[in-house]
Amino acid sequence: MKKLIIVLCLSMLTVAAFAARTTTEIKADIKKAKQSISEVIAVGGDANAAKSELVRLHRELRGLTPHRAIRLDSGGETCNDATEVTSAPYNDGGVIDDLTGDDYVYGGACGADGSDVVYHIVVGDGGLVPGLYTITTCGSDFDTVIELWADCPTEETFPLDCDDDSDQEEGCSDDNSGLSSCIPNIFLEPGDYYLVIFGFAGDMGDYSLTIGSEMDCGGTFYGCLGEAENSWCDWAEPVVLNEGSAYVLASSTLGASHPNPQECGTLPEACGLWYEVIGTGNTMRAHTCSEQTNYDTKINVYTGSCEDLVCVDGNDDWYIYDEESGQYIEGCPGFYLASYVEWCSVEGESYFIFVNGYDGEVGRFGLTVEDSGEPCEPPCYYNDYYFSVEQVPFCQCLTICPGQIQKIFVGPASEYQRPVATWADGCLIASDNIPPSGCESDCYPAYPQLYMEWVYLPDRQLWCMDLYSDQGGCYCFCIDRVLPVELNSFTATASDGQVELAWATGSETNVDHFEIARDGVTMTQVTATNSASGSQYNWTDANVVNGTVYNYSLVIVNMDGSRDNLATQSAAPTLGSGVATEYALMQNYPNPFNPETNISFSLPEVSNVELRVFNAIGQEVAVLANGSYAAGNHTIKFSGQGLASGLYFYTLKAGNFSAQHKMLLLK
Numbered sequence: 001m002k003k004l005i006i007v008l009c010l011s012m013l014t015v016a017a018f019a020a021r022t023t024t025e026i027k028a029d030i031k032k033a034k035q036s037i038s039e040v041i042a043v044g045g046d047a048n049a050a051k052s053e054l055v056r057l058h059r060e061l062r063g064l065t066p067h068r069a070i071r072l073d074s075g076g077e078t079c080n081d082a083t084e085v086t087s088a089p090y091n092d093g094g095v096i097d098d099l100t101g102d103d104y105v106y107g108g109a110c111g112a113d114g115s116d117v118v119y120h121i122v123v124g125d126g127g128l129v130p131g132l133y134t135i136t137t138c139g140s141d142f143d144t145v146i147e148l149w150a151d152c153p154t155e156e157t158f159p160l161d162c163d164d165d166s167d168q169e170e171g172c173s174d175d176n177s178g179l180s181s182c183i184p185n186i187f188l189e190p191g192d193y194y195l196v197i198f199g200f201a202g203d204m205g206d207y208s209l210t211i212g213s214e215m216d217c218g219g220t221f222y223g224c225l226g227e228a229e230n231s232w233c234d235w236a237e238p239v240v241l242n243e244g245s246a247y248v249l250a251s252s253t254l255g256a257s258h259p260n261p262q263e264c265g266t267l268p269e270a271c272g273l274w275y276e277v278i279g280t281g282n283t284m285r286a287h288t289c290s291e292q293t294n295y296d297t298k299i300n301v302y303t304g305s306c307e308d309l310v311c312v313d314g315n316d317d318w319y320i321y322d323e324e325s326g327q328y329i330e331g332c333p334g335f336y337l338a339s340y341v342e343w344c345s346v347e348g349e350s351y352f353i354f355v356n357g358y359d360g361e362v363g364r365f366g367l368t369v370e371d372s373g374e375p376c377e378p379p380c381y382y383n384d385y386y387f388s389v390e391q392v393p394f395c396q397c398l399t400i401c402p403g404q405i406q407k408i409f410v411g412p413a414s415e416y417q418r419p420v421a422t423w424a425d426g427c428l429i430a431s432d433n434i435p436p437s438g439c440e441s442d443c444y445p446a447y448p449q450l451y452m453e454w455v456y457l458p459d460r461q462l463w464c465m466d467l468y469s470d471q472g473g474c475y476c477f478c479i480d481r482v483l484p485v486e487l488n489s490f491t492a493t494a495s496d497g498q499v500e501l502a503w504a505t506g507s508e509t510n511v512d513h514f515e516i517a518r519d520g521v522t523m524t525q526v527t528a529t530n531s532a533s534g535s536q537y538n539w540t541d542a543n544v545v546n547g548t549v550y551n552y553s554l555v556i557v558n559m560d561g562s563r564d565n566l567a568t569q570s571a572a573p574t575l576g577s578g579v580a581t582e583y584a585l586m587q588n589y590p591n592p593f594n595p596e597t598n599i600s601f602s603l604p605e606v607s608n609v610e611l612r613v614f615n616a617i618g619q620e621v622a623v624l625a626n627g628s629y630a631a632g633n634h635t636i637k638f639s640g641q642g643l644a645s646g647l648y649f650y651t652l653k654a655g656n657f658s659a660q661h662k663m664l665l666l667k
Contacts (some may be wrong), residue, residue: 124190265314290366
């Protein structure tokens with residue numbers, strides 16, 4: 001009798017010790033946390049702290065055991081009055097004692113029969129999402145046995161699975177000497193299941209029941225299961241719109257983590273599932289506003305390909321700014337913290353939707369994808385282009401946004417492999433010298449302009465050039481070849497009885513010599529220096545007749561014997577001093593320089609001239625000329641005294657002519 005009194009006293013002390021933190025109190029705290037989140041967001045505040053507290057409370061509720069006084073539903077006596085389980089994770093507890101009946105004695109495969117309680121697990125429509133689930137009594141204070149049946153137990157049927165003592169093997173650390181029970185990761189298809197819990201050989205006491213996916217037998221939730229096919233973008237589930245709308249019910253616990261969790265409207269940070277919908281050319285919407293959604297969701301929407309996802313937008317909590325009250329209100333009243341993304345779709349383009357949760361939260365969600373029926377103009381996404389040397393020669397239709405300075409990179413390449421590029425105003429209106437291959441797209445012409453000539457980036461082993469477009473659109477861009485010579489200028493200056501030809505290179509490699517041809521006939525050869533920083537050359541044709549127009553071509557002959565025509569010029573010798581035949585900006589000399597160099601330019605007529613120097617980040621560092629200059633050849637000295645070593649650009653504007661070259665200051 002004394003022993004019985006002591007046991008009863010200890011039991012009362014145990015219950016009292018944990019009665020201060022009941023399930024009802026935790027649920028009340030959850031309600032307060034949700035209210036706090038709404039209040040913070042209503043005034044445009046940061047709700048992350050309150051949301052994290054809500055996650056903690058959810059986890060606390062999931063981790064309750066009978067020792068914390070769980071008394072939720074408690075199992076029923078028979079299948080007819082069995083406690084129904086329709087959502088997961090599910091936590092419950094109760095008592096098996098002398099008052100508990102022993103209604104089902106057909107089991108026994110996992111332990112001698114005793115008084116039992118029954119739970120009815122509904123999977124599918126209106127219940128748990130089909131998938132893998134763990135069923136555990138970890139936390140019970142007596143020797144439990146669990147049996148899972150595909151229907152109400154009878155003498156003619158057998159349980160699908162059962163377990164007696166699995167603590168030691170499955171990781172339940174509840175100080176119950178390994179006597180709690182667990183059925184781990186069993187796949188539940190749509191249907192009705194009955195779970196029977198009883199004590200081994202008539203043992204009795206307080207039991208705890210946890211049913212959940214993505215957890216171990218101790219009730220600890222672990223990483224993403226990745227059991228669903230659409231756990232990955234490559235296997236995204238197609239969403240087919242029926243009369244402009246589609247609805248999907250699923251569980252994120254079966255998904256996987258985002259392979260590249262970068263910010264896209266919001267940061268994807270939990271297990272999730274992928275869906276693919278085809279754009280209609282209208283405004284489209286995706287949201288989790290549904291009575292089936294039971295956790296704090298997030299939505300991220302991408303376009304592009306699974307290998308190269310391009311962010312469209314994302315959302316954590318759907319709140320709408322109310323101008324009348326000046327506060328943010330719930331976009332999905334009655335279902336807290338739903339997510340909503342709206343975007344302008346391109347007809348025929350694939351969009352990938354990743355549904356996940358806040359701060360690792362997982363659960364069931366109802367996803368709605370809709371076509372608003374309202375046509376829209378899709379946003380223009382700034383993009384640069386990268387091409388490899390192996391692709392040369394090629395032509396490709398490129399797109400550029402209004403007002404964009406677009407960078408085009410070619411590489412990896414050495415500093416001597418300068419690309420030769422041409423482009424047309426559009427794609428279908430490509431000029432005769434640009435092949436149509438790769439430029440058949442019917443789109444609005446961009447009319448791009450050269451913003452910056454080719455510049456070599458040694459740290460990245462890339463050549464880079466910039467194009468600019470006012471109105472945006474498309475254009476046909478071609479790279480014909482990669483030259484061993486970077487030609488900066490080629491001029492022909494006529495005077496009395498002679499024509500002086502001058503050319504400057506930015507770099508040379510594997511060049512044997514240059515040739516000057518006049519009207520198709522080779523006149524002379526000039527040996528190349530093959531300087532990495534380029535050189536300046538000149539040759540005078542004195543065998544000419546005044547008043548006659550001559551056409552000159554500059555040709556390079558490479559070490560392997562191949563030839564390239566670099567440039568052409570025309571000139572007519574006349575009486576008097578030498579005159580320039582066209583606008584030209586020459587390469588500075590010397591280059592590299594320290595601290596002084598000469599910059600020359602030619603004007604065929606009187607012109608207003610601006611000659612400015614900029615550093616590598618576009619800041620103006622010097623104005624060398626700003627005024628009217630006579631026709632002819634001019635040279636201006638530039639001093640880099642007081643400037644840091646590095647790459648600089650000098651730009652000439654004269655009338656409608658503009659040109660830019662780079663120079664290198666080495667101290």
